[in-house]
Amino acid sequence: MSKITGDAFNVGLLKRVFQYVKPYRRIFIWSVVLTILLALVAPVRPFLIKYTLDHYILKGQYNGLLMMTVVMLLLLVLQSAIQYSHTLYTNILGQSAIRDLRINVFNHITTLRLKYFDKTPIGQLITRTVSDLETISDIFSEGLIVIIGDILQVIAIICVMFYADWSLTLMVLLPMPLLIIATSIFQRSIKSAFQEIRTEVSNLNTYLQEHITGISIIQYFAREEQEYRKFKKINKRYRDANIRSNWYYSIFFPVVEIISAMCLGLLVWYGAKSILSKPLDVTPGTIAEFILYIGMLFKPIRELADKFNTLQMGMVGAERVFKVLDTDEKTVNNGTYAPAKIEGNIEFSHVWFAYNDDKYVLKNLNFTVKAGQTVAMVGATGAGKSSTINILNRFYDIQKGDIKVDGVNIEAYELGYLRKSIGTVLQDVFLFSDTIFNNITLNNPDITMDEVVEAAEKVGAHDFIERLPGGYQYNVMERGATLSAGQAQLISFIRALVYNPSILVLDEATSSVDTETEMLIQSAIDKLMHGRTSIVIAHRLSTIQKADQIIVLDKGEIMERGSHQELLKLDGYYKRLYDLQFHSEGIAK
Numbered sequence: 001m002s003k004i005t006g007d008a009f010n011v012g013l014l015k016r017v018f019q020y021v022k023p024y025r026r027i028f029i030w031s032v033v034l035t036i037l038l039a040l041v042a043p044v045r046p047f048l049i050k051y052t053l054d055h056y057i058l059k060g061q062y063n064g065l066l067m068m069t070v071v072m073l074l075l076l077v078l079q080s081a082i083q084y085s086h087t088l089y090t091n092i093l094g095q096s097a098i099r100d101l102r103i104n105v106f107n108h109i110t111t112l113r114l115k116y117f118d119k120t121p122i123g124q125l126i127t128r129t130v131s132d133l134e135t136i137s138d139i140f141s142e143g144l145i146v147i148i149g150d151i152l153q154v155i156a157i158i159c160v161m162f163y164a165d166w167s168l169t170l171m172v173l174l175p176m177p178l179l180i181i182a183t184s185i186f187q188r189s190i191k192s193a194f195q196e197i198r199t200e201v202s203n204l205n206t207y208l209q210e211h212i213t214g215i216s217i218i219q220y221f222a223r224e225e226q227e228y229r230k231f232k233k234i235n236k237r238y239r240d241a242n243i244r245s246n247w248y249y250s251i252f253f254p255v256v257e258i259i260s261a262m263c264l265g266l267l268v269w270y271g272a273k274s275i276l277s278k279p280l281d282v283t284p285g286t287i288a289e290f291i292l293y294i295g296m297l298f299k300p301i302r303e304l305a306d307k308f309n310t311l312q313m314g315m316v317g318a319e320r321v322f323k324v325l326d327t328d329e330k331t332v333n334n335g336t337y338a339p340a341k342i343e344g345n346i347e348f349s350h351v352w353f354a355y356n357d358d359k360y361v362l363k364n365l366n367f368t369v370k371a372g373q374t375v376a377m378v379g380a381t382g383a384g385k386s387s388t389i390n391i392l393n394r395f396y397d398i399q400k401g402d403i404k405v406d407g408v409n410i411e412a413y414e415l416g417y418l419r420k421s422i423g424t425v426l427q428d429v430f431l432f433s434d435t436i437f438n439n440i441t442l443n444n445p446d447i448t449m450d451e452v453v454e455a456a457e458k459v460g461a462h463d464f465i466e467r468l469p470g471g472y473q474y475n476v477m478e479r480g481a482t483l484s485a486g487q488a489q490l491i492s493f494i495r496a497l498v499y500n501p502s503i504l505v506l507d508e509a510t511s512s513v514d515t516e517t518e519m520l521i522q523s524a525i526d527k528l529m530h531g532r533t534s535i536v537i538a539h540r541l542s543t544i545q546k547a548d549q550i551i552v553l554d555k556g557e558i559m560e561r562g563s564h565q566e567l568l569k570l571d572g573y574y575k576r577l578y579d580l581q582f583h584s585e586g587i588a589k
């Protein structure tokens with residue numbers, strides 16, 4: 001994270017941000033035109049005032065004064081109209097650009113491989129796609145374009161001042177170098193404060209996201225007090241970072257005021273002296289004009305530092321967002337093989353797999369599953385059962401060996417095709433906060449209501465879904481909170497069934513359910529496995545007994561394999577596991 005500098009002068013980065021403006025070229029051009037207009041119109045009013053003072057007021061010409069007042073009023077209306085359109089256009093520009101960028105970022109995130117998410121906190125990704133991205137829009141609405149406008153305005157005013165009276169201008173601008181020095185010091189200090197703020201926002205989001213997700217654990221164990229204290233600490237760091245940045249402002253603004261007062265002082269002293277010594281050269285109108293100009297000069301300069309920081313903050317955000325966009329952690333998808341139908345022969349040969357480095361969690365795995373058969377995997381927790389199915393659909397890639405489906409290496413398959421052909425029911429059911437119907441079809445328009453109902457009837461879930469208010473349109477709250485564990489599982493079975501996969505991979509949940517649901521689930525699993533190759537990580541004796549082959553895993557290695565009866569006869573690891581887990585049921589048999 002320390003590598004992120006968000007340098008406002010990083011031209012490459014700025015160019016990349018501006019790529020997102022391209023579709024809105026016309027709005028951009030309008031914004032720039034309006035910016036230039038604003039800068040040019042600004043110095044006109046003081047000039048009119050000077051003219052009115054010298055030519056009409058001091059000479060007592062009432063009609064002239066009246067005309068000039070009307071002109072000034074019209075000018076004010078024009079200026080307001082330009083200002084209005086300017087604000088509108090730059091905001092539309094910024095918001096449109098970041099909308100596109102945000103879609104890009106989300107699309108990109110969804111294609112990243114699971115390994116990336118293993119090490120990236122969700123809260124961090126949320127910060128990137130929401131608040132970091134928001135700061136980028138300010139590059140357009142408050143940053144770059146406005147900065148260009150301010151600089152133009154300063155240049156325009158200084159030119160007009162020189163034109164009006166060059167020696168007076170030189171005298172008045174004498175304290176300017178002081179201002180430049182102060183600005184650059186301020187600029188540098190505030191940059192680090194801003195980086196700190198962004199980091200703390202990310203920390204805050206990560207903490208909140210995790211703790212709200214895990215709220216039930218916090219409440220079960222009555223850890224509210226401790227979590228509250230931890231949260232307070234993170235909050236304090238965020239507050240301190242903000243205060244630090246504001247502290248720099250609180251020093252900077254008075255310094256600018258002092259320098260501005262020095263300019264005015266010089267103006268009054270030198271101007272008055274000039275009027276007294278050579279009244280024809282300097283008029284009271286010029287002094288009045290200059291007073292207004294100094295005010296107009298300092299406003300953009302003071303704001304320039306502020307805008308520059310907005311730009312800086314946007315650049316910090318841009319750098320972070322682009323870092324996510326540049327993450328190339330994707331599952332390599334070079335395969336093109338996509339046959340009309342997969343038979344479902346699976347072959348693992350000499351498969352070695354590690355999540356990290358060479359800490360192998362699967363060691364030299366060899367087994368085959370014939371089309372239509374069922375393999376049950378059993379083993380202690382952490383033995384590598386879930387890992388085995390994670391590598392079959394290439395959620396993770398293996399280090400050594402081959403996995404073949406119908407005699408073809410899984411890497412030769414088109415990735416999407418491979419994953420669609422393998423129906424996976426994970427250990428933990430995840431439901432989105434959406435309707436039951438959408439949770440089953442996952443918004444696939446090819447799946448019809450009839451198919452969903454048919455699948456639901458097959459797994460025996462239709463009745464309970466019908467009883468929910470709204471039936472299939474019942475809205476499941478986030479993570480399926482409003483359904484029981486068993487019901488959620490049945491939904492995940494329907495989900496697998498409607499996709500009609502050739503191969504079924506099922507990680508049986510260990511959570512226990514009531515007897516009725518248990519029976520529903522057992523028969524649903526039978527229906528699911530029927531007619532397809534299945535690999536089931538089994539915790540239920542009934543599933544295990546029905547399997548054609550049982551593979552016993554221990555610490556990533558196959559210890560034993562065979563049918564239920566064969567393994568019992570072997571009187572080895574499986575027998576011990578069986579006695580431990582299903583003792584009572586075993587006696588009953």
Ligand SMILES: Nc1ncnc2c1ncn2[C@@H]1O[C@H](COP(=O)(O)OP(=O)(O)OP(=O)(O)O)[C@@H](O)[C@H]1O
Binds near residue numbers: 355361385387388427
């Ligand atoms: N995403 C991951 N990153 C790194 N290591 C992991 C990851 N997932 C699992 N592991 C490790 O791999 C090993 C095997 O885990 P796996 O999930 O395959 O076990 P399992 O047999 O499914 O256990 P359980 O019955 O508890 O589900 C464990 O030691 C675990 O710590």
Ligand SMILES: [Mg+2]
Binds near residue numbers: 387427507
């Ligand atoms: Mg598991």
